[in-house]
Amino acid sequence: MKKESLMDIPHAILEEAMKTGVNVSEDETSGVFFHVDQSTIYSKVGTAFMDQVEMMDTKDALKKYPWLEEYRWQLVDPEKDEYTKAVHEEWSGGYFMRIKKGAKVTFPLQSCLMITGDKSEQKVHNIIIAEEGSDCNILTTCAQHSGAQEAAHYGISEIYVKKGAKLTFTMVHHWAEDTKVRPRTAIRIDDDAEFVSNYICMSPAKDVQMFPKAVCSGENSKAVFNSILYVQEGNWMDIGSWAVLKGNNSNTELNTRAICRKNSTLISRGTIEGNSDKCRGHLECRGLLLDDEAVLEAIPILRATKMGAELSHEAAVGKLNEGEITYLMSRKLSEDQAIGILIRGFMDVSIMGLSPAIKEEIDKIVDLVADAS
């Protein structure tokens, strides 16, 4: 049942959402959206932002705007795999966000998709349209209430960044240990537009596989993917990002920082396709193994079809640098202190411009990892 005020949302759900960085103070957000299990329970845009953004359940949006069908299943193929097929057949809604032409939205738009029921499958379809010249931050979190067991989340997200727009899309995953997660995301970036994705997954999820694809179709278009991953006991994650450079002078950066430990597997993929006469792309993956029980696989792929494509990659996986540990020890630090500081440094995300709440949450987890090492 839809709630009128954030305060009507059960406290346990709000608390879980706050762990992922959702700000539940309506004064500091431009809008808040909650989809819990199979229904949208809350969707509200702040009064000051009503001229700038629209946010509602995708099913409601399709009724209100028949033209939205032209954006649905355009970037993601419903026949792509069993998960897209499943959502195509049956879905419970999702968020539709529209940032209006020229709007500079000063506070983030927030959405939280949450699973609270045991053995439940959540299937959502999200559509975001950042209209011409707009600028907005979206914080979307996917979480599972600690009481729920053996859940699955399949989410389709289609994102359009139109001419001259800038969209920063921060996604925080906060799943429980036995969740299966299959997001299917695609983005189209038009002339002079920029898309920045920050993906953070620091809590255990049994099985995550995702490979969002950004197509820089416009001239001077740009896509940036930053991923911060902590893969721990029993986790299996196959995570990557894929940028296709079609537009003249388009460019992309893919950055991953990952820490793996204790019987976990991370496959970190990154693909850049350079299909324009003038385009640039760089891929960087740095992975840190904290013991011999985890497996970390980095698979960078650069594919150029035009001579003018400048593509590069750096991938480094392994343990902490012994020389750096010794250097810190020569500054009166014990070996344990030196290792802790290097791990914190490795996971430094200050360049990503994340909100203080998310940064604090990441720091807390990194502190736990560093102290346990």
Next chain:
Amino acid sequence: MNNNILEIEGLQVKVFDKTILDNINLELESGQNWFIFGPNGSGKSSLLKAIMGIPPYRVTAGSIRFMGEEITGMGVDERSKQGIILGYQHPPELQGIKLSHMLKICLGKGKDDDFSEDELEMIDRFNLTQFLDRDANVGFSGGERKRAEMLQIMFLKPKLILLDEPDSGVDVDSLRLLAREIQRYLKTTGASALVITHKGDILDYIEADHACVIIDGMNHCYPDPKRIYEEIRVRGYDHCLDCADRVKEVLS
């Protein structure tokens, strides 16, 4: 008890199975400063690293005593806590660790503690104020790296400073600044220093008592550093070898 801060006796150092230093003997009185000369690859840096306990430099014979205490069994951290600090020739780039954080570590402060006014003034004197929020050494020029390294050493308040070519890769102004700061520290605290150098300019700023030349993993002669440097500059290290051979003959 003697007044030696450092005593090295019959020191042999190996890296894996290769002998890098053999039969090194050295006595450094408290408050004394020594320069170490020697051709490239002769083992100068290895000696400083062995004193600091940096792997993979392994002491296989002889002893190193610091303030009368044997230190060869101590880890790098224990030695630094005792007061021995090595200024690296090539300090590593530390991704994600701000210079300000490194300086606070050296001062024994927490990450969120503030610098005192005196400390800020010193940071400014080293022309490092604008680098505080940058990752330590990442993208720093040679001179910037050396200034950052030297300031950390000052903040660590060592009793014995080991400096590995503090004058390499720095311009004339930076060298003057660094050398004067080192001299000021040594003078005011009574600390000692072992300084490796290939150049003579630094001798104008740091007052040294002796110098030794390391050739082929062994050390020779201990007179006036400026005289030794001048001999090396004019006649090269081959002359040192000839000289050492003559000394051996006389002694035998």
